Amino acid sequence: MGVPQNSPFAASEAKKFPREIEYCNNNSLFSGEATMNNVSGFYENSKIFITGATGFLGKALVEKLLRSCDGLDSVYVLMRPKRGMAVEQRLKELFKNPVFNRIREKDPDAFEKVKAISGDVSLPNLGIGDGDKAFLVDNINIVFHSAATVKFNEDLKNAVILNTLGTKRVLQICKEMKRLKSFVHVSTAYCNSDKDTVEETVYKPPYDPEAVINCIDVLADEAIDVLAQKMLDKHPNTYTLTKAMAEHIVLENSELIPSAVVRPSIITAAWKEPYPGWVDNISGITGIFMECGRGTIKTIICDEKCRIDVIPVDVVVDTLITAAWHTVANRSNAMRVYNCTSGFSNPITWKKFGELTQKYALEYPSKYVTWYPGFTYRTNRTLHALYATLFHTVPSALLDVFLYCSGQQPMMLKFSRKIYSALSAGSFFSTHEWDFKASTMDELVEAVKHAEDGERFNVDLRESNGFTWDCYVKDFMLGVRKFVLKDDVSSLAKAKIKLNRLYWFQKIFQIVSLYAMLKVTTNFLY
Structure with missing residues (x-):
């Protein structure tokens, strides 16, 4: 719950979240015990900023916010013009995706709440115009940063610019936001893949993110390629390495910004929402799963005794939404990290x-x-x-x-x-397999369970909560189909x-x- 004014922790909390404490005490958007016990109430009248909204996870996040937090004021999504298409046109194309069918049937006017902001995380100031930036700084209450390149074979320069430097640029704008309540960064459970046991904490990255960013800025491409070979070491690819450095940047800024990090494992088709089996891309394991179904894959490098850690996209989305609420409703002296994985609650080989x-x-x-x-x-x-x-x-x-x-x-x-x-x-x-610790994730599960509207948000993948792998894989196969x-x-x-x-x-x-x-x-x- 909130920190009382006479609490011995009040001084340290005020130092950590100075603008957020002032905002909560003086603004009607987030006040009262009812909001603390109600996830959707936390979003009442809020203005939300999302990066990566056109991605698989981002689309599902926008859809769930519109459908389950219908009291929110507006959602601003960062988009870049693409193939000669302006961001407004791209937004209209985005809404044609089947993920939005339930909203189209129930409340098509909800789409009016979503606005496109022209920009790009690879550019200074996110490529946002002065007017748009001023609006975001003055009005945004909640930020979800999910923009990233998830290509395993991405070269180091692009991976650093999009995953590490991009995160830094988002945080620079967040630090200026006058009404910010919560910032949630989407990471990956595998950003510490060099460790067998992964706690819910931010580990020191193998290289200083600022130094790496500076090197990328001044070195020739050939030198960066040589640097990449040295830096990867125990990391399997540039994705996990640059996401680890991004987490460290979030931690460094968490004294000024009320932040949380959510680490999903391999994101796959939806368990329940918006439809069982919903998926709209063939990247990573989904593409392999599809081709196994089509019979074109006959051999796979794999240790069948190891655990596979996949997590349905709707569980990740609900974790993001509730983590933003949990960060404020149940404050902690340390930044929370949520290992959003299946292995801790419902493992499968x-x-x-x-x-x-x-x-x-x-x-x-x-x-x-x-x-x-x-x-x-x-x-x-x-x-x-x-x-x-x-x-x-x-x-x-x-x-x-x-x-x-x-x-x-x-x-x-x-x-x-x-x-x-x-x-x-x-x-x-x-x-390989990892032991992902999940005490903070367990706390979130319990907090959501006791929230007034907790039944709207599926963050518990246990069999006791109705999840079985047999039914899920069936829906996954039908969803791909x-x-x-x-x-x-x-x-x-x-x-x-x-x-x-x-x-x-x-x-x-x-x-x-x-x-x-x-x-x-x-x-x-x-």
Whole structure:
């Protein structure tokens, strides 16, 4: 709850959150016990600023805020013009996404609350004009910073500019905001992937963020490439490294800004909201999951005994929304970090997740199924490369020959290489596991449970709260089928007929291949 004026902690809290304390004491937007016990009440009449709103997580965040915190005043989203399209037009295109269908049906006027601010986190002052900046400084109450590049193969310069320097630039504007109540930074559970046990604390990064930012600004690209090789060390990619440095910058500014850091693990399709299985991209594990369902992936570098840590996007969104409230309603002397992961409450191994994937790939095949689904985990990279050549590259090359001869554009070999690259990029995470501590996340779960409107926000992934992996993977498969492949359920009957043909084709191919191998072996021996 709030800190009483006569509390021995009042002085230190006032030093830590000087403008926020003054704001809460003197502004009707956040006052009274009712607001402290009510998440949506915290957002009543609030103006919110969001970066990264066009991303997978960002879209879901905007949708949930409009739907569950309907008393909010407005949402301002940072957007950059793209492909000749102004930000206002991009915003209209954004609202066409199926994630907003429930709002379109229930209250289409809610879209009027969302305004686009032209800008870019890669630019000084976020590329925001003077007038827009003055408005944000004078009016914004809550900030969610989720803009980032999530590419594992991003070069160091771009990753630092977008993930680390971009965070610094957002915080510089936040420090000027006169009515700021809460700042929530979206990080990643893997920003400390060099550690086996990850506590809910900000660790000292391997390199000073300010020094790295300065180096990126003055060094030639060739020198930066050399620097990247040295800096990565135990980090698997530039994404985890630059997010670790970004967290440190947030911590350094938390004495002036009421801040929280939310660390989701691998974000996947929705559990419940806005629709079970909703997903709108094929990056990372979702793309691999989709191709396993289509049968194009036959081998994966993975230790099946390790835990896979995936977290539904709606659970992450609800954690962000409630973390902003929790930061103020239950103040702490230290900045809170929330490890938003599944392993601490409902763990599952790669083996079990793979079995469920195979089960529902066969039960709900898409009309776009290419081969009969079936894949194998292996840790031997040489054997993986051999299997990938035999079952990914060679079939793709043969299909490209067929496409070329039939006057179509060859594409399968290029696609196969993309899959192989994605599998390689994710292999670090599929061959390691982490113990993510979650005492702060547990505190949030309990706080939300006791909030007056806590039932609106799903932050508890325990089986006792209704979450089961069997149902989730089923919805995930159906979600990919519906929202990504745009494959209506009406095609299921024909898809199963196609799947049956592929099964017998595979059996015949295996028999012919075995016969050919025996024939070659016999000729060789005799």
